[in-house]
Amino acid sequence: MGVAIIGTGSYLPYLKLTNFDLENMVDTSDEWIVTRTGIKERRICPKGKGASDLGLEASLMAIKDAGIKKDEIEFIICATITPDMYFPSTACIIQKKLGLENIPSFDFQAACSGFIYGMEIAKGLISGCGYKKGLVVATECMSRLTDYTDRSTCVLLGDGAGAAVVSENEENGIIDSYLSSNGKYENLLFTPGGVSLKPSSFETIEKRENFMKMEGSTLFKIAIYSMSESVNKVLERNKIKKEDISIVIPHQANLRIIAGVAKNLEIPIEKFFINIEKYGNMSAACIPIALDEAVKNGRIKKGDLVITVAFGAGLTWAANLIRWVK
Ligand code: UT7
Numbered sequence: 001m002g003v004a005i006i007g008t009g010s011y012l013p014y015l016k017l018t019n020f021d022l023e024n025m026v027d028t029s030d031e032w033i034v035t036r037t038g039i040k041e042r043r044i045c046p047k048g049k050g051a052s053d054l055g056l057e058a059s060l061m062a063i064k065d066a067g068i069k070k071d072e073i074e075f076i077i078c079a080t081i082t083p084d085m086y087f088p089s090t091a092c093i094i095q096k097k098l099g100l101e102n103i104p105s106f107d108f109q110a111a112c113s114g115f116i117y118g119m120e121i122a123k124g125l126i127s128g129c130g131y132k133k134g135l136v137v138a139t140e141c142m143s144r145l146t147d148y149t150d151r152s153t154c155v156l157l158g159d160g161a162g163a164a165v166v167s168e169n170e171e172n173g174i175i176d177s178y179l180s181s182n183g184k185y186e187n188l189l190f191t192p193g194g195v196s197l198k199p200s201s202f203e204t205i206e207k208r209e210n211f212m213k214m215e216g217s218t219l220f221k222i223a224i225y226s227m228s229e230s231v232n233k234v235l236e237r238n239k240i241k242k243e244d245i246s247i248v249i250p251h252q253a254n255l256r257i258i259a260g261v262a263k264n265l266e267i268p269i270e271k272f273f274i275n276i277e278k279y280g281n282m283s284a285a286c287i288p289i290a291l292d293e294a295v296k297n298g299r300i301k302k303g304d305l306v307i308t309v310a311f312g313a314g315l316t317w318a319a320n321l322i323r324w325v326k
Contacts, residue, residue, distance in 0.1 A: 003123045004173025004325040006133075007066025007165040010292035011057035012279065015044040017143075019155070026151040033155045034277075038255025042158025042280035045141045050084040052093040054161035055139030058288070059094060066165035068133065070098055073165070075134035076105040077121055079114025079284040081313070082141045083107060086195070094137060110181070111189075112251050112312025114138050114284030115162065119308075119320050120177040122166040137163040138284035145191055147211035156253070157212075158280035162288025173325045178233040181316040185222070188215045189313040223253060223311045224260035230309050230319035231265055238321055242267050244305055246324075247294060251310035252276035252286040261309070273299060283312060300324050 018041040019030035033039055045054060055078060063070050076098075078091035091105035110117040118136040125131045139161035148154045166174070193209030194200050204210055227250065235242065248271055250258050255276055262269040273294045282289065287308050294300045302324055309319040 002172025004169035006167045007062045008292040009058045009061025010162040010289040012043045012160045039280045040277045045159040051139040055137045056097045058161040058163040062163040074131040079138040110316045113310040113316040113318040115287040116318035133167040140283040140285045145212045160282040160285045175321045179318045181314045185315040226317035228264040234321040246304035249308045
């Protein structure tokens with residue numbers, strides 16, 4: 001028996017924050033944002049809602065798409081850097097909202113690479129631990145970590161959730177995953193305050209340390225290199241030619257990063273699925289949302305070879321090689 005994705009779902013909150021809205025908030029312009037990043041607008045989770053609410057909607061859609069009953073779900077794993085709260089896990093909260101009980105549910109985080117790591121964890125649970133079907137959810141409220149006085153980061157981020165039902169399957173779908181990280185780059189992308197090292201205090205709030213900090217231009221170069229390396233690794237070790245890849249689902253951090261990866265890999269940019277203009281960077285949620293849109297738009301069909309590839313805080317980077325089985 002193999003392991004495969006049998007259903008996908010995604011959910012974007014209704015509220016939009018456009019480049020023109022941001023022009024009224026910080027010293028920026030639609031022209032700068034579009035030419036430097038490719039982003040036109042992003043979605044914002046309404047007040048009073050959190051990552052579990054977005055994740056729940058994406059999960060319900062993935063379960064429906066898989067054509068299964070929700071009680072067939074035997075585990076829930078959730079990739080998020082913006083959980084509802086420190087604890088309990090957002091996975092447990094989604095479990096409660098789905099009305100499921102007595103199955104393992106837990107969060108893990110690999111920042112923007114989270115969903116790709118999640119595919120490998122789910123595959124391990126199914127092929128090594130006897131589970132049959134599980135839910136991988138990636139849900140992010142990046143707006144909650146965003147400093148809307150910092151023009152170098154606030155134009156980039158948005159909120160959303162994506163989910164996939166992963167199942168044992170006659171044909172193997174999750175063929176291989178390359179996962180990597182290097183903690184020596186922790187200070188290039190991080191939120192310094194608010195947890196155990198620097199708990200929230202007047203000082204952390206005053207210094208805006210509860211918001212994301214980023215060294216954009218250094219990350220930019222590492223992103224292109226590490227995403228290209230991840231794709232090359234999964235292709236090489238599975239002896240797959242670039243021409244055999246139907247579609248690449250890249251992390252949506254910057255259109256110029258995606259173009260740089262395409263150029264490096266010598267894979268035509270047309271093979272990359274791009275939706276960054278609508279949503280910006282939603283960390284771990286980017287890949288499953290793009291995957292779901294690509295499937296629903298007919299860009300992915302049964303038998304296609306799909307590459308997912310991401311890069312993010314940690315730093316982490318990763319790629320999946322997937323055969324679409326439905
Ligand atoms: O999720 C994965 C992790 N994140 C990433 O991978 C992000 C990677 N980095 C990037 O996408 C890009 O580096 C950014 C979009 C963040 C920045 O683009 P850049 O082309 O690297 O710009 P820069 O940081 O080199 O800044 C160029 C100029 C600066 O002005 P001066 O010093 O040349 O006068 C910035 O102050 O652009 C200025 N700038 C802005 N101007 C208008 C920075 N942000 C803005 C802004 N609007 N929003």
